[in-house]
Amino acid sequence: MTAFEQAVKTLKRNGYKTTGKRQRILELLYHSNKYMTAKEVQDILKKTFPGISPDTVYRNLHTFVSLNVVEETELNGEKLFRATCDVHGHHHHFICTECGITEELDCPLELLQGQLPGYKVDSHRFELFGKCKTCLCVE
Structure with missing residues (x-):
């Protein structure tokens, strides 16, 4: 299905x-x-x-x-x-601000938690916005 x-x-x-x-x-x-x-x-x-x-x-x-x-x-x-992505597992996105295309990204939370000793993260959002390779070539 x-x-x-x-x-x-x-x-x-x-x-x-x-x-x-x-x-x-x-x-x-x-x-x-x-x-x-x-x-x-x-x-x-x-x-x-x-x-x-x-x-x-x-x-x-x-x-x-x-x-x-x-x-x-x-x-x-x-x-x-x-x-909704059918990618299995927790992930985030790069979103092209020109054409809207998206790319899945691994979650960077593990890297960032080292900067917060003694803190507990309950939730997070991580998205990158910019221009994709195709839109950059058009400029």
């Missing part, structure tokens, strides 16, 4: 209908390896669903985040969304 099929199954298991709009949002996120803004998602969905509202897109994205089938992060005060 693909990660996309698992996401659809998770929706159904939690009592959500798999409407055309929901399925298209998930397809879009699961078939790209990048973070996208809700506006980007809406702009793409407008081709199939001309009347789709920003509220519909945001509501569905936040439902997907609450079900752990979509990840969210924030850059410059704007929420970004992508399909």
